[in-house]
Amino acid sequence: MTKPRTLFDKIWESHLVNVQDDGTCLIYIDRHLIHEVTSPQAFEGLRAAGRKVRRADLTLAVADHNVPTTDRSQGIDDEDSRIQIEALTKNCAEFGVELFDMNDIRQGIVHIIGPEQGFTLPGTTLVCGDSHTATHGAFGSLAFGIGTTEVEHVLATQTLLQMPLKNMRITVDGDLPTGVVAKDLILAVIGEIGTAGGTGYVIEYAGSAIEDLSMEGRMTVCNMTIEAGARAGLVAPDEKTYQYLMGRPKSPKGGAWEQAVEFWKTLPSDPGAAYEKEVTLKAADIAPQVTWGTSPEDVVPITGSVPAPVDFDDPAKRESAKMALEYMDLKPGTPMTEIPVDYVFVGACTNGRIEDIRAAAKIAKGRKVADGVTALVVPGSGLIKDQAEEEGLADILIEAGFEWREPGCSMCLAMNADKVPPGKRSASTSNRNFKGRQGAGARTHLVSPAMAAAAAVTGKLADVRELS
Amino acid sequence: MEKFTQLTGVAAPLDMINVDTDMVIPKQFLKTIGRTGLGPSLFFEMRYLDDGSENPDFVLNKPQYRDAKILIAGDNFGCGSSREHAPWALLDFGITCVIAPSFADIFYNNCFKNGILPITLPRQDVEKLLDDAERGANATLTIDLEAQTIRGPNGGEISFDVEEFKKHCLLNGLDDIALTMENEAKIADFEKGHKTAQPWLAG
Numbered sequence: 001m002t003k004p005r006t007l008f009d010k011i012w013e014s015h016l017v018n019v020q021d022d023g024t025c026l027i028y029i030d031r032h033l034i035h036e037v038t039s040p041q042a043f044e045g046l047r048a049a050g051r052k053v054r055r056a057d058l059t060l061a062v063a064d065h066n067v068p069t070t071d072r073s074q075g076i077d078d079e080d081s082r083i084q085i086e087a088l089t090k091n092c093a094e095f096g097v098e099l100f101d102m103n104d105i106r107q108g109i110v111h112i113i114g115p116e117q118g119f120t121l122p123g124t125t126l127v128c129g130d131s132h133t134a135t136h137g138a139f140g141s142l143a144f145g146i147g148t149t150e151v152e153h154v155l156a157t158q159t160l161l162q163m164p165l166k167n168m169r170i171t172v173d174g175d176l177p178t179g180v181v182a183k184d185l186i187l188a189v190i191g192e193i194g195t196a197g198g199t200g201y202v203i204e205y206a207g208s209a210i211e212d213l214s215m216e217g218r219m220t221v222c223n224m225t226i227e228a229g230a231r232a233g234l235v236a237p238d239e240k241t242y243q244y245l246m247g248r249p250k251s252p253k254g255g256a257w258e259q260a261v262e263f264w265k266t267l268p269s270d271p272g273a274a275y276e277k278e279v280t281l282k283a284a285d286i287a288p289q290v291t292w293g294t295s296p297e298d299v300v301p302i303t304g305s306v307p308a309p310v311d312f313d314d315p316a317k318r319e320s321a322k323m324a325l326e327y328m329d330l331k332p333g334t335p336m337t338e339i340p341v342d343y344v345f346v347g348a349c350t351n352g353r354i355e356d357i358r359a360a361a362k363i364a365k366g367r368k369v370a371d372g373v374t375a376l377v378v379p380g381s382g383l384i385k386d387q388a389e390e391e392g393l394a395d396i397l398i399e400a401g402f403e404w405r406e407p408g409c410s411m412c413l414a415m416n417a418d419k420v421p422p423g424k425r426s427a428s429t430s431n432r433n434f435k436g437r438q439g440a441g442a443r444t445h446l447v448s449p450a451m452a453a454a455a456a457v458t459g460k461l462a463d464v465r466e467l468s
Numbered sequence: 469m470e471k472f473t474q475l476t477g478v479a480a481p482l483d484m485i486n487v488d489t490d491m492v493i494p495k496q497f498l499k500t501i502g503r504t505g506l507g508p509s510l511f512f513e514m515r516y517l518d519d520g521s522e523n524p525d526f527v528l529n530k531p532q533y534r535d536a537k538i539l540i541a542g543d544n545f546g547c548g549s550s551r552e553h554a555p556w557a558l559l560d561f562g563i564t565c566v567i568a569p570s571f572a573d574i575f576y577n578n579c580f581k582n583g584i585l586p587i588t589l590p591r592q593d594v595e596k597l598l599d600d601a602e603r604g605a606n607a608t609l610t611i612d613l614e615a616q617t618i619r620g621p622n623g624g625e626i627s628f629d630v631e632e633f634k635k636h637c638l639l640n641g642l643d644d645i646a647l648t649m650e651n652e653a654k655i656a657d658f659e660k661g662h663k664t665a666q667p668w669l670a671g
Contacts, residue, residue, distance in 0.1 A: 014665070017658045018651055022632035026651060028658055030669050038551065040501035051645070057670070066499070080499035087501050124669065131550040131574060145574055147552035148503075149581035149644070157648045159655055163631065195486055196544040196570055229547065231573050252668035260668045295486050316485045316542055323484075413549075415495045434490045434548060436513050 004270035006167045007234050008202045011142040011267070015125050017159055026159050030124035031141070032059045034097070034151065035110045036066055036088040037415070038129030042152035043091040054158045056096040060119055063088055064109045065415045067102050069378050069405035081416065095155075108381025108407040111135040111349035115219065116381055118248025122237035122264040127154055132349045132431065133232075134225040138218035139245070140237035140267050142202070145226065165231065168201040169275040172209040174283035179465035181359070182217030183351060183429065183448035185209065185281075186224040187289035191299040193279060198230025201277065204269065205235050209283035215244040216355040223350045224431050227296040236268035290336050290461055291433045291446040293324035298433070300336060302451070302463045308332030327435055328443050329423075336461050339445070343426035344375035344456040345438070346402075346449050348412035351429035352380025354387055356449040360402075361393040363453035363467055369401030370459030376403045376418065378410040402456065414439045427455035470583040471641035475565055476610040477537025480527045481601035487541055488548035489575060493557040506553055507560030528561070538609055540597050541568045545586075546575025555582045565611050567618070569594050580634045583641065585613060587628045597626075613639055 005013070018026040032055075034042075039061070046053070053059060066081035076082040085102065092099040100107045106117065111132050114120040122140040127133060129151040136143035146160065154160060170189055190197075203225050205218070213221065218235045225233030242261055245251045252260045287301035298321070300307065309321040309332075325332065330339070346352075346360045360377060369375045377397050379385035385407055388394050394404050411418040412430035414437070420426045422441030429452050430437075433444040445461060454462040497509045515526045522529045528536060539558070545568040546554060555578045558566070564584050569591040579586045589597070600607045600620055610619040613635060618626045637644065648655075663670060 014662075018654050020633055024631070024633040026648060026654075028655070028662060037498050041503050041552075044501070045645075049645070078499075084499050084501060121669070123666070129550060129552075131548065133550075145550035147550055147555075147574060147578035147581060149552060149578070153645050153648065156645050157655060158659075159648060159651075161633075161644055161648065195547055196572070199544070199570060199573055226548075229544065229572060256668040260666070263666060295488075316483075319483075320485050413490075413495050415498065432488075432490070432548060434488045436494055437490055440494070440513065 004273040006269040006273040006275065007140060007204055007236055007267055008142065008165065008167055009273070011123055011125065012164060023163060025162055025164060027125060027162055029127055029154050029158055029160055030058060031119060031126040032154050033110050033114055033126070033128035033133070034059060034061045035128070035130065036063045036084045038148050039091065039151055040084065040087045041148045042155055043095065045152040046095070046155060051156045053095040053097060053155045058158065059097045059155070061088060061092050061097050061099040062107055062110050062113055063102050065409045065413065067408040068416055069408050069410050069418055072102055072406060078417070105382040105386065108384065109349045109352055109409055111223065112352055112380035112384070115139060115244070116248070116383060118245050118251030121245065121251070121260070122241060123267050127160065131226045132223050135219050135223040135349055137222035137225065137233040138215060138235050139241055140234060140264070142232055142234065144231040165202040166200055166276045167274070168198060168203045168230065168277040168279070170203055170205050170279045170281070171207040172205070172281045172283050173207040174209055175212070176209055176283045176286060179450070179468060180286050180288055181448045181450065182213050182220040184286055184289045186221045187291070187296070187299045187446065188281065188286045190224065190228045190296050191289070192281065193228055195227060195295055195297045196229040198225065198228040201230045202232040202234060203228065203230045205233060210235060211238065214355060215240055216353045219353065220350055224296065227431055237264045288448065288451055288464055290451065292328065292330060292336065293321060294327055294433055294435050295324070296431070296433060296446060298324060302336050302461065304336055306330045306332050306334045306336065337463060339461045340425065340459055341427045341445070341455045341461060342373060342424040343420045344373060344452050345378070345411040345426055345428040345430060346376065346452050347378030347380065347410055348430040349380065350431045351449045352378060352384070354384050356429065357384070357388045357393050359449040360453040361396045363450050363464065364400035364402060364457065365396050367400055367457040369456045373456055373459055375401065375456040376405055376411060378405045379407045381407050400457070411438055413437060427452045427461060469581070469641045469643060472564060472583050472585050472613055472638040474610065474612050475537060476608060478533060478535060479538035479540050479597065479601040479607050479609045480533040480536035481598045482527055482539055482541045483598050485542035486544045486547055489546055489551050489554040490548055492546070492554040493551065498551060498553055503556050504560055506557035507562070510557040510561045535562065537562055538565045538567065538611070539563050540594060540601050541566065543569045545571050547572040550574045552578045555579050555584050559584060567594060567597060580638060581644065583638065585611065585638060587618070589626065589628060593626050
């Protein structure tokens with residue numbers, strides 16, 4: 001009898017091109033997404049060495065990090081941003097790579113357009129020069145972020161040199177309480193295992209609470225897996241996965257589709273497969289989450305209060321909490337719901353999908369953005385923007401006082417003009433509350449889309465369960 | 469890529485956990501289309517004051533650490549973004565070795581692609597090195613990659629682990645891509661079999 005294998009084991013083993021004596025593996029890459037920030041040096045490397053892109057047909061490019069989210073008809077004001085996007089356009093033309101440019105309706109955040117186009121498929125290996133590539137694991141694709149030298153390696157050889165990862169399973173059983181969503185689930189997981197808890201592992205999410213999540217929710221969970229230190233998250237493909245992918249532009253069609261689904265059904269982990277680490281959470285125990293510090297592990301339920309450094313046993317963590325509170329300008333013991341916000345951001349590869357915009361609009365409907373609060377909704381792609389407009393969500397949000405923007409990474413990392421000013425505080429659906437992430441001196445609280453909308457209309461961090 | 473064989477230099481202590489790559493090199497410097505020139509922007513937010521002048525309290529601005537070649541830091545160094553600009557900035561500054569109790573995976577891999585040696589050591593060893601590094605210019609360390617040892621200022625020696633293949637590439641300054649291209653026949657064979665097994669994946 002063959003040894004029971006995990007989903008990860010199956011994907012890994014079916015992509016091995018070569019294994020060296022020391023265990024270093026050469027793995028084949030099925031799908032490669034590129035964007036303007038981490039690819040120019042890779043193309044430059046190819047050019048200098050006289051190399052070609054080995055499989056341009058397995059490569060898809062989009063501009064997302066630098067693009068303006070306001071009117072684009074006049075191009076990009078910021079010279080450096082413009083040069084970077086022009087370089088992507090030029091490189092894609094020269095090397096024959098398909099590009100969704102800034103004015104293409106299909107343009108959007110790289111981790112949103114991959115699934116949306118059916119480029120992301122179960123059982124594949126998928127990489128991108130971006131740590132949030134973990135997002136695509138929601139489809140049972142082994143997807144992880146790589147550096148620019150590795151981008152060049154994939155462009156040139158369609159392979160990567162990697163050591164195998166270890167298997168971890170996080171099981172969440174039961175029903176998530178009302179008002180608690182995928183974002184809260186993953187923030188609770190990160191709070192539980194810490195930002196380095198998954199280092200060296202691929203995390204497979206399992207249990208009824210994960211099965212019950214929509215594909216959008218599973219993407220949110222896998223997206224933030226990197227915030228728990230794991231390069232990749234995985235969810236076993238199921239009927240929801242196939243439903244989501246069926247008929248997408250780059251999904252297999254006709255007989256190939258039937259054949260693919262049959263194969264995908266063999267992917268879930270075998271009963272009795274071994275995991276080096278197991279973590280279990282009860283869905284019922286999870287409340288809406290909010291971060292208080294400058295690391296995604298600095299998380300508390302919205303019903304909680306700002307912790308004190310002395311609450312932490314580890315001296316290094318105590319020191320880090322002290323610095324975080326100083327940066328965030330928060331006093332220990334302050335109830336989270338008493339913290340006022342200046343900015344609200346709904347968007348990013350974490351929460352820029354249609355379901356997220358619906359959740360924000362549901363709270364915004366019939367309410368107004370509080371005085372002094374600037375609130376942005378940035379759809380994850382042009383197609384999502386269109387859909388939200390058709391569903392009337394954009395009107396609801398605009399009516400409530402939200403700014404309705406063009407798609408891109410925007411205020412998640414503030415590489416374009418969308419920044420939280422120094423000393424200002426934001427409730428954000430993005431994935432990182434690092435110092436300066438949303439702008440130098442900006443103070444970020446990570447929340448779900450509904451919680452972000454609740455903060456926008458109350459002017460403070462708020463418990464969404466009291467509004468809906 | 470430059471070879472990494474032996475390195476003797478001053479070690480700067482950065483006793484913080486979770487130093488993320490946004491801290492190593494913030495977003496405004498990711499707009500470059502080159503790999504060099506990022507050294508002056510390394511640790512930008514901590515290194516400079518609001519008026520643009522140097523923050524005298526930051527370790528790399530102190531006279532004894534301005535030419536540091538080694539950085540000693542806390543747990544989970546390099547977490548966050550995959551930006552290779554982080555190792556590029558370290559390299560441009562002159563730091564080619566980082567020692568910490570643990571590293572984030574992507575940063576760790578990125579270092580090896582740029583001739584930087586990241587060394588993972590047990591926390592008590594890192595704490596001792598941090599103490600030594602506090603002594604500034606007297607805290608010169610010698611890293612010997614071939615022997616996998618760190619020699620401290622008092623002659624004490626600590627050994628470290630490193631994956632064999634990564635070590636081989638660093639010692640010889642090897643370009644991964646050229647090595648992989650030697651496997652072209654294997655890649656082409658794999659592709660043929662893969663196309664039969666999962667024909668729907670062809671672009």
